[in-house]
Amino acid sequence: MASSSWPEQAPGESLRRQAGFLREIDRLKGVFRQTYLLDGSRKENDAEHSWHLAMYAMVLAEHANEPVDLERVLKMVAIHDLVEIDAGDTFAYDQAAHADKADRERAAADRVFGLLGEQGRELRALWDEFEQRRTPEARFAAAVDRLQPLLHNYWTEGKAWREHGVRAQQVLSYNARVGEGSETLGRLVETIVAASVEAGYLLP
């Protein structure tokens, strides 16, 4: 499967490289997260998650702490998980896997963005910016990246939290970052965590 070579007659060398990259990143659809779809039927994959974050960013931009350039936010959320094609998804509350996460992801970024040659540098710089949360766009993108799985847990009655025995304090400290991008969304996190403990979705 997926063995067809690129036709020699196809226009342009840049298009050949771009198509190679667009073909390779299809693998993001096979990287599964711990978060469930809202109907509880299966776990969500990284490509679906990235699309959902684009919708979160578009709809919630008014709540960002500082004005954001939405084009840059949308690009950032589209590419933020591409490294997981090589490095896999690391569950938020898996401390052992977090030890070498940064190294695994940097190597993956070198390879995946490298497929685009010179054009990949802009995307790699955006990914570095996202990881380092140095700009309003990166902080807002990171906020929605944390908020979305939190709401999925709440709306599925804590399905993934209960499977992993997660506690309220873990969720609060992991999601403290939401407030750095949006104080309003940060307050929402606290409300959702309190409601989840009360409903028994999350351990106190």
Next chain:
Amino acid sequence: MASSSWPEQAPGESLRRQAGFLREIDRLKGVFRQTYLLDGSRKENDAEHSWHLAMYAMVLAEHANEPVDLERVLKMVAIHDLVEIDAGDTFAYDQAAHADKADRERAAADRVFGLLGEQGRELRALWDEFEQRRTPEARFAAAVDRLQPLLHNYWTEGKAWREHGVRAQQVLSYNARVGEGSETLGRLVETIVAASVEAGYLLP
């Protein structure tokens, strides 16, 4: 599943409406298309497809016939299939289903974008613009929306084409729209179709 009500203490009425919309559109992850993933393991869903189009738009923007505002293109591809939550995916070469497609999709747009109240008007206007292909952004978004499944068919050795007995002329006329957004990508379509016929992926 997904029965948790919105906490009364959560900040703001607009946030309640926005969360309701972001929750509802999770259903896009369950709308399946005829296109296969490149590993051939299963069909692609609309959420994954929408994410992939965002990547296509970012990477291929230099090939647009006219300069495009990428933020508007990225928004358009993120929302372009939301109507299929209600209206379902209509296979490109199913003429019967195309007869009432426009009516079904307009009703869906009323409901889905309506969930966002006043804020939904901007997204609805973007969806109308995409459908009507009146602007460079809409024409370029429509071009990548057709190119992506074509390349998936080519890279999976015509898997969906062969299942439906599709002919080269059908593919060429359906994808004529690609050239309206990008002449370069339009030439690519012709090359891919010719190579697909030669390889036996597509009926002559």
